[in-house]
Amino acid sequence: MAHAETTTFKAPPFDSARMRASMEAVAIPLGALIVSAFIFSMFLMILGKSPVQFFQLVWRGGFGTSFSFQNTLQRAAPLILTGLAFAIPARIGLVMIGAEGALVVGGFAAAALAIPLVSAQMPVYLTMVLMILIAMLAGGAWNAIAGWLKHTRGVNETISTLLLTYIAIAFMNFFVEGALRDPASQNKPSTMPIGKEYMVENIPGTDVHWGLVFGLVLALALQVLMSRTTFGFAARVTGGNPRAALAQGLPVGGLIVTCSAIAGACAGLAGYFEVAAIHGQANASLVAGYGFTGILVAFLARHNPLMIIPVAIMFGAIEASGGLVQRRMDMPDATALVLQGIIFVVLLASESLYGRFAIFQPKLDRERT
Amino acid sequence: MTADTLTTILIAMLGGAIRVSTPFIFVALGETLTEKSGRINLGLEGNLVLGAMVGYAISFQSGSPWLGVIAAGFSGVFLGLMHGAICSLKKVNDIAVGIAMMSFGTGVAFFFGKPYIQPSAPRLESLPLGGWSSNPALEQALEINPLFIVGILIAVAMWWALANTRIGLVVRMTGDSEPAARAMGINPIKVRILATAAGGFLAGIGGAFLSLSYPGSWNEGLSSGQGLMAVALVIFARWDPLRCIFAALLFGAAGALGPALQSVGISQGYYFFNAAPYILTLFIMVAASGRNSARAAPGELSIAK
Numbered sequence: 001m002a003h004a005e006t007t008t009f010k011a012p013p014f015d016s017a018r019m020r021a022s023m024e025a026v027a028i029p030l031g032a033l034i035v036s037a038f039i040f041s042m043f044l045m046i047l048g049k050s051p052v053q054f055f056q057l058v059w060r061g062g063f064g065t066s067f068s069f070q071n072t073l074q075r076a077a078p079l080i081l082t083g084l085a086f087a088i089p090a091r092i093g094l095v096m097i098g099a100e101g102a103l104v105v106g107g108f109a110a111a112a113l114a115i116p117l118v119s120a121q122m123p124v125y126l127t128m129v130l131m132i133l134i135a136m137l138a139g140g141a142w143n144a145i146a147g148w149l150k151h152t153r154g155v156n157e158t159i160s161t162l163l164l165t166y167i168a169i170a171f172m173n174f175f176v177e178g179a180l181r182d183p184a185s186q187n188k189p190s191t192m193p194i195g196k197e198y199m200v201e202n203i204p205g206t207d208v209h210w211g212l213v214f215g216l217v218l219a220l221a222l223q224v225l226m227s228r229t230t231f232g233f234a235a236r237v238t239g240g241n242p243r244a245a246l247a248q249g250l251p252v253g254g255l256i257v258t259c260s261a262i263a264g265a266c267a268g269l270a271g272y273f274e275v276a277a278i279h280g281q282a283n284a285s286l287v288a289g290y291g292f293t294g295i296l297v298a299f300l301a302r303h304n305p306l307m308i309i310p311v312a313i314m315f316g317a318i319e320a321s322g323g324l325v326q327r328r329m330d331m332p333d334a335t336a337l338v339l340q341g342i343i344f345v346v347l348l349a350s351e352s353l354y355g356r357f358a359i360f361q362p363k364l365d366r367e368r369t
Numbered sequence: 370m371t372a373d374t375l376t377t378i379l380i381a382m383l384g385g386a387i388r389v390s391t392p393f394i395f396v397a398l399g400e401t402l403t404e405k406s407g408r409i410n411l412g413l414e415g416n417l418v419l420g421a422m423v424g425y426a427i428s429f430q431s432g433s434p435w436l437g438v439i440a441a442g443f444s445g446v447f448l449g450l451m452h453g454a455i456c457s458l459k460k461v462n463d464i465a466v467g468i469a470m471m472s473f474g475t476g477v478a479f480f481f482g483k484p485y486i487q488p489s490a491p492r493l494e495s496l497p498l499g500g501w502s503s504n505p506a507l508e509q510a511l512e513i514n515p516l517f518i519v520g521i522l523i524a525v526a527m528w529w530a531l532a533n534t535r536i537g538l539v540v541r542m543t544g545d546s547e548p549a550a551r552a553m554g555i556n557p558i559k560v561r562i563l564a565t566a567a568g569g570f571l572a573g574i575g576g577a578f579l580s581l582s583y584p585g586s587w588n589e590g591l592s593s594g595q596g597l598m599a600v601a602l603v604i605f606a607r608w609d610p611l612r613c614i615f616a617a618l619l620f621g622a623a624g625a626l627g628p629a630l631q632s633v634g635i636s637q638g639y640y641f642f643n644a645a646p647y648i649l650t651l652f653i654m655v656a657a658s659g660r661n662s663a664r665a666a667p668g669e670l671s672i673a674k
Binding site for chain 2: 095097149153154155156158159160162163164166167170171173174177178292295296299332334335337338339340341342344345347348349351352354
């Protein structure tokens with residue numbers, strides 16, 4: 001049985017090199033978080049505020065009680081989806097920052113489709129399925145424009161996705177202020193409310209809507225797609241070296257457009273839940289910054305779909321505790337933005353640390369050199 | 370539509386173009402300088418917002434809007450130095466750092482800007498250059514802010530300096546070929562940090578224009594992507610400071626389309642016309658993605674590779 005022998009040689013039961021690499025991928029972002037917390041503490045101390053009180057309040061407001069933890073999970077749900085919307089194109093080497101726009105397009109499309117369906121009193125579950133489909137299709141198609149322009153014309157995808165975001169917001173305002181405006185919405189122009197019975201309910205026994213479950217399932221599915229399938233392998237090859245991928249005959253254009261579409265669909269789904277579980281209608285509240293926080297979530301998770309879940313929960317906690325911090329410490333709501341900005345900058349600076357620590361490198365290399 | 374209405378729309382667009390284009394000119398010039406050195410700074414949106422806040426706050430505190438303009442410039446230098454220094458670390462992607470600086474600059478501006486949303490600060494006075502005209506609309510359109518003129522002077526100076534001075538040569542050399550620059554004894558990292566800081570200064574001044582002239586007050590929705598549109602504008606202008614002026618005027622005119630139509634009573638689709646500058650930018654990026662533009666791009670630029 002020579003064949004069996006070679007396989008045991010080639011695949012040792014414990015893959016230490018891979019283990020070390022993933023330890024590095026956790027340790028360096030964690031270190032960056034600690035450094036950011038330190039810098040932010042200095043910032044607070046200069047302003048005469050207590051960093052200890054700040055982190056205590058974030059803990060209490062984010063995880064302290066079951067109510068606050070559910071609030072955290074509620075806010076983590078869209079962050080998981082927008083995090084995925086950044087991470088999937090990142091795996092193929094694209095920096096797409098248009099999740100905010102795809103979220104708006106998806107949420108608006110769902111709310112617009114709901115108007116005729118609700119007035120025709122269609123069955124609730126059919127309406128929900130159709131709304132979810134249109135939200136994902138609209139968000140996916142919207143973001144795919146940027147992927148398509150990238151592949152066919154070489155248009156920089158970072159700038160085009162951001163422009164598409166502003167165009168999406170303008171389009172929504174155009175309809176919400178005009179043709180699709182609910183006359184009853186005086187101060188905040190909105191579409192017609194979809195009605196209580198068509199709203200997404202909470203997971204039984206909690207105050208968290210079903211969007212969280214969708215986010216978890218999608219994260220798992222995309223993890224499998226990106227790491228266990230031919231599609232994911234081809235995407236990673238393209239991300240690593242587009243020219244080699246082209247030389248190998250991989251359908252680079254199709255991969256780029258598909259990854260962009262998946263990303264947009266994730267963000268569009270987040271838009272659906274914002275409309276169908278939180279606001280009940282489409283209006284300017286959809287532009288809440290989830291798309292932009294998702295970028296940071298994905299970076300911290302190193303574009304790993306499963307790691308996005310805990311990171312999204314952490315940022316959900318920061319947002320959930322915002323009100324408490326504002327009231328107790330008399331700080332503006334932009335405090336969370338400053339903290340996010342610091343984490344983002346430190347995290348990117350920490351990219352240069354990969355490969356610097358001997359402890360995380362495969363042992364084989366050290367013995368050879 | 371009569372000829373009269375058309376004239377009104379055109380004059381309103383001219384006035385709008387001059388007003389709206391000024392921040393574009395400054396941010397685009399800053400970005401041109403940075404990109405000429407071989408680095409892209411997507412974070413100028415952050416410089417713009419922070420510059421607007423700092424300019425407004427200093428003008429309010431000191432009573433001198435010009436002091437505000439200078440302070441706004443230095444807030445931009447601060448962000449530019451940060452961007453430049455972080456990008457100089459190995460394995461760090463300048464586009465990602467730009468996104469981070471955008472969120473950092475905006476966060477800091479919103480944090481410290483809260484107390485300045487209500488009070489009104491002294492604004493930059495415009496120069497009435499339309500006094501010769503009997504048409505009041507044209508007269509109003511030609512009320513030009515001194516910063517617009519400063520911007521044009523800087524553009525001409527930068528165009529001349531890039532082509533004719535030693536500093537210009539060093540910047541272009543660093544941007545076109547890092548090995549060649551090293552061979553000449555130039556430290557590319559130093560050049561890029563300085564170019565990003567100088568570019569940040571200009572973008573900060575562009576921000577001060579937003580809060581001190583037009584729209585002329587500080588609030589959190591002040592800048593809506595002008596900093597990023599300027600990056601596209603630089604590609605459209607093919608990294609040429611003089612072309613930046615015309616590109617900025619074009620963008621300004623696109624932005625003024627909605628308000629101009631509204632001024633003659635066409636309010637239908639006002640919100641749709643808000644999207645005009647972004648759609649125009651997107652079309653320009655598609656059109657500019659041809660070969661001509663790639664040839665004009667600095668060789669070390671990550672988006673050109």
